[in-house]
Amino acid sequence: MSFAAVAQAQLDAYNAQDVDGLCRHFADDMAVADLNAEPNLHGVEAFRERHLGLFAQFPDNRAELLSRVVIGNKVIDHERVFRSPDATPFEVAAIYTFAGEKIARVDFVKA
Known part of the structure; x- marks a missing residue:
């Protein structure tokens, strides 16, 4: 599977709020950080817990892909995130x- 296909599969699982499907695409020792910062989350189990809480708090949460770039072993997605129908969406770059x-x-860049 190409890196772009994996990025799309995890985004599809995120939008379906399928935590197991989402976590399937991440390494056990994965990390999450804001761009140019130290990681604020370590390991797929912590990632799983964060998303279980996120989806419980925002049952209508979804992300819309605006653009995608693949460079080497990196995929950069520009997304618009909707937490709920009445909330103002925000944009992120997920690297x-x-x-x-x-x-x-x-690594996330949030606007």
């Missing part, structure tokens, strides 16, 4: 770094 066929790190 997925791959190790093998799994996402090893995600």
Whole structure:
């Protein structure tokens, strides 16, 4: 599976609020950080817990892909995130770094 296909599959799982499907695309020792910062989350189990809480708090949460760029082992997605029908959407850039066929790190830029 290409890096772009993995990025799309995890986005599809995110939008379906399928936590198991989402986590399937991440390495066990994955990390999440804001761009140029130290990771604020370590490991797929912590990632799973964060998303269980997120989806419980925002049952209508979804992300719309605006653009995608693949450069080497990185996929950069520009997304518009909708937490709920009445909330103002916000934009993020998610930079997925791959190790093998799994996402090893995600760096976020939030607007």
